[in-house]
Amino acid sequence: MEAIRWYSDPQNCIDAVAALRWPHGKPTCPKCGVAEGERKHYWLKTQRRWKCYSCRKQFSVKGDTIFEDSPLGLDIWLTALWMLRNCKNGVSSYEVARATGVSQKSAWHLLQRLRLVLKDLKPAKVEHGPAEIDEVFVGPVPSKMHRSRRLRMKVGGHGGDNKIAVLGMLDRETRQVRAKLIPEVTREVLQDEIFRHIERGATIYTDGHMGYDRLRLNGFVHETVTHIEEYVRGSVHTQGIENFWSLLKRTLKGTYVAVEPFHLSRYVDEQVFRFNNRINHNDGTRFAKALAQVAGRRLTWNDLTGKEDPKDSIPF
């Protein structure tokens, strides 16, 4: 609540974004690149913009960021970002709409845009191990869906075929996670991911899934736990990565009740960020890290939707 009140003041928002964009404290014109020095840019108070003393063009703190071209104020963007980053189980577009006063549809687009930019540019490395590796299926529960949606998504009574597989790897030393959607749970796909991300010779813990059965032949130290007989055998377990799955599932169930497959990877990325940044951060530093990532990037309609044509877009 304190954060929401703070970011309802437009000047606080401008100061926060300016501090991240220009850490030296000198607003820099994005058009000609001239920073304040001996001479100051003119501050146009009512428009909350600067006029460049050199090229005479106007610029705002939103220029060249994902906030540019958005009719929504920074107060709304930053409030949504705060909620997205610091609500432990995620936040829904309805909650953001209530807190900021925009429509639920605008809030939904706003959150999707933020999620896309927040995708960690440098994903966590899980290369030396020891690593826990596991896969999980997530997807809609057809019995809880409205009939029309069930028909539209073509899911049957039990919905097994409509579930999507996610592969996760946890580095036991750094406690960092990588997770991504995979097309199918086969030996080829699983081993390809492992070969790509983990060094030969590393120790890997998995369950007894067939897809992992040739890791020893490929130079890994491979320990498995058979869930039918045992869950933990000394250090041989996969409870770290399973802990991540339960957090992911809680977020999807509790908050994002209606995730379509197309958007799932963004929610997985969001949960990875939350997991990998859960220690050594408080609400303030976590927000600052997210804002630093957001402030420096632009985003096209293409990036957001994978579509060329913004005609049927909802302005936000």
Ligand SMILES: [Zn+2]
């Ligand atoms: Zn200029």
